[in-house]
Amino acid sequence: MDYNFDSIIDRSIYPTEKWSKEKLNKYFGNKDLLSLWVADMDFKTSNLLIDDLVNRARHGIFGYEYKTDDHHNAIINWYKKRHNWSFKQHDLYYAPNILSAISILIDLLTDVGDHIIIQTPVYYPFSKNIKYHKRIPINNSLILVDGKYEIDFDDLEEKAKNSKAKLIILSNPHNPVGRVWKEYELKRIGEICLKYDIKIISDEIHGDIVYKNYKYTPIASISEDIANITMTCLSPGKTFNISGLSTAAVIISNKEIAKKFMRFENKYHINTNNSFSLVAFHSSYAKCGQWFDKFLVYLEDNLLFLKNYIKKNLPIITLIEPEGTYLIWIDLRKLKMKDKQLQKFIIDEVKVAFVFGHWFGNEGSGFIRVNIACPRKILEEALIRLKSAIDQHNVNL
Numbered sequence: 001m002d003y004n005f006d007s008i009i010d011r012s013i014y015p016t017e018k019w020s021k022e023k024l025n026k027y028f029g030n031k032d033l034l035s036l037w038v039a040d041m042d043f044k045t046s047n048l049l050i051d052d053l054v055n056r057a058r059h060g061i062f063g064y065e066y067k068t069d070d071h072h073n074a075i076i077n078w079y080k081k082r083h084n085w086s087f088k089q090h091d092l093y094y095a096p097n098i099l100s101a102i103s104i105l106i107d108l109l110t111d112v113g114d115h116i117i118i119q120t121p122v123y124y125p126f127s128k129n130i131k132y133h134k135r136i137p138i139n140n141s142l143i144l145v146d147g148k149y150e151i152d153f154d155d156l157e158e159k160a161k162n163s164k165a166k167l168i169i170l171s172n173p174h175n176p177v178g179r180v181w182k183e184y185e186l187k188r189i190g191e192i193c194l195k196y197d198i199k200i201i202s203d204e205i206h207g208d209i210v211y212k213n214y215k216y217t218p219i220a221s222i223s224e225d226i227a228n229i230t231m232t233c234l235s236p237g238k239t240f241n242i243s244g245l246s247t248a249a250v251i252i253s254n255k256e257i258a259k260k261f262m263r264f265e266n267k268y269h270i271n272t273n274n275s276f277s278l279v280a281f282h283s284s285y286a287k288c289g290q291w292f293d294k295f296l297v298y299l300e301d302n303l304l305f306l307k308n309y310i311k312k313n314l315p316i317i318t319l320i321e322p323e324g325t326y327l328i329w330i331d332l333r334k335l336k337m338k339d340k341q342l343q344k345f346i347i348d349e350v351k352v353a354f355v356f357g358h359w360f361g362n363e364g365s366g367f368i369r370v371n372i373a374c375p376r377k378i379l380e381e382a383l384i385r386l387k388s389a390i391d392q393h394n395v396n397l
């Protein structure tokens with residue numbers, strides 16, 4: 001049965017981070033907002049996956065389980081077929097989610113007080129995670145050139161050379177600015193890291209979600225030398241909208257690091273064999289490619305709808321053309337509001353929960369991140385609210 005991406009489903013009946021009134025109230029001080037913030041989709045995942053989960057539940061026995069070769073092969077085949085990247089089963093490790101994998105790797109590869117480079121504005125749990133471990137985030141800020149974010153390689157080299165950096169955490173594709181890093185950009189990052197003995201954690205959770213005319217390149221696929229210093233974090237969470245099922249993988253081809261990773265997981269008995277996670281992980285990669293392709297078509301249409309709406313109705317705002325992710329980075333700096341004022345305006349006047357740019361670092365000031373993985377009617381309603389609040393604001397000026 002085909003899924004209708006236009007269906008509006010009430011998610012607030014479950015304790016969802018995105019839609020529950022409790023969480024909206026906690027983060028925005030208003031429980032009655034339309035929600036386009038947390039990075040998950042408002043779409044049901046594939047029926048094939050739902051059926052497999054229901055059948056697993058009906059079996060009724062949820063004792064200890066393990067990962068079969070079929071399980072490992074599902075992800076190996078997905079990456080080979082979709083992204084022409086081959087990795088071996090012995091380089092494949094698992095974690096409950098991407099953030100726990102990143103956290104373990106920070107712990108293993110750095111010491112208290114070490115520096116870790118991030119490319120701000122970036123997914124804010126990176127810097128939070130770094131600080132939880134008493135390491136110091138070093139910002140290699142992205143630069144906005146003619147409407148497109150670029151890596152400041154001179155600054156990166158300077159920081160690689162002169163800081164106590166042992167690690168860089170990449171977001172590829174980049175959340176929130178939507179860049180899908182090109183092979184030559186990743187190669188240059190890899191060369192700098194090799195030169196200054198810096199390891200790379202590449203968070204590639206958004207890797208499948210790439211718009212027409214762009215191509216995702218896993219950094220570890222570029223060369224053996226780069227693969228040897230890279231830990232690539234992968235997950236079906238964003239691709240199939242199953243983040244609540246806790247599934248992630250880490251590709252580690254450096255044997256020493258892999259051994260440390262396994263030892264850490266064994267020491268703390270980190271369980272990656274939840275019965276439902278196992279089903280979701282395998283079934284999504286093995287069976288749900290068609291659902292995902294349909295999602296991508298709907299997403300492209302949502303992006304087009306958003307761009308047309310802005311062009312026609314909201315000339316004061318600028319959309320940063322995304323290459324990947326369903327998170328759209330929007331420039332509201334022409335409204336000339338300070339962060340607090342913009343936040344208040346969005347919450348009180350627009351009445352939509354977006355992620356505020358400054359949450360991603362100072363470089364995000366004046367921007368919002370809009371999650372367009374939702375039925376078009378919800379996106380349209382959010383845009384109508386934005387237009388009406390901006391029109392009213394302009395009248396009052």
Ligand SMILES: Cc1ncc(COP(=O)(O)O)c(C=O)c1O
Pocket residue numbers: 039096097098099100123171175203205206235237243247248
């Ligand atoms: C770049 C990035 N990494 C990691 C995550 C979270 O992944 P997980 O839920 O597997 O920890 C997100 C979620 O928004 C993300 O955007």
